[in-house]
Amino acid sequence: MVIPEGNLTPAQYEILQVIWDGDDEGSTVAEIWREISKLRGVGRTTVLNLVDRLEKRGWLTRHRAQGVYRYRAALDREKTTDALASEFVDDFFGGKASDLVMTLLGNKSIKKDEVERLRRLIDKASQEGKRRKEIVP
Numbered sequence: 001m002v003i004p005e006g007n008l009t010p011a012q013y014e015i016l017q018v019i020w021d022g023d024d025e026g027s028t029v030a031e032i033w034r035e036i037s038k039l040r041g042v043g044r045t046t047v048l049n050l051v052d053r054l055e056k057r058g059w060l061t062r063h064r065a066q067g068v069y070r071y072r073a074a075l076d077r078e079k080t081t082d083a084l085a086s087e088f089v090d091d092f093f094g095g096k097a098s099d100l101v102m103t104l105l106g107n108k109s110i111k112k113d114e115v116e117r118l119r120r121l122i123d124k125a126s127q128e129g130k131r132r133k134e135i136v137p
Helices: 010-021 029-037 044-056 077-093 097-106 112-135
Strands: 060-065 068-073
Touching: 010 029, 010 044, 010 068, 010 077, 029 044, 029 068, 044 060, 044 068, 077 097
Parallel strands: none
Antiparallel strands: 060 068
C-alpha cells in the first residue's frame, strides 16, 4: 500500500469526500468542481490545482477513460480518516488518545450521547484486546 505524503487541508479533504461519494470509475475535475460549487464558491482552476497536488503527493490516482482523466482516492475513507486522526493525536497530544478525549470531556464539547457511544467503543476495543491476548501464545 502506498502511503500518501503530507497532511490534508480541509479543501483537499473535501475533494476526497466528493470522490468517495462519486462513481467507482472515479471523478473528473469538472465533476469535482460542480459538486463543491454546490456548497461554496470556488474556481475550477483552484480545484484543478488541488487535484494535481493531491495526485502528485499520492492521495489520488489518475487514469484516462473516454478521453478524460478520472481520479480515484488512493486510500478508502476509513483508512484516510484513521491516518488523519492518528496523525492529529500524535502531533497535538503526544500520541495519547486519552488526552484528546479528556480535553473534549473537560471542555464540555461532547454531548451525553457521544459519551455513551465512546463508552461502547471503549468496551468493544477492550473486549477485542482480551480476545487477541487469548489467541497469542
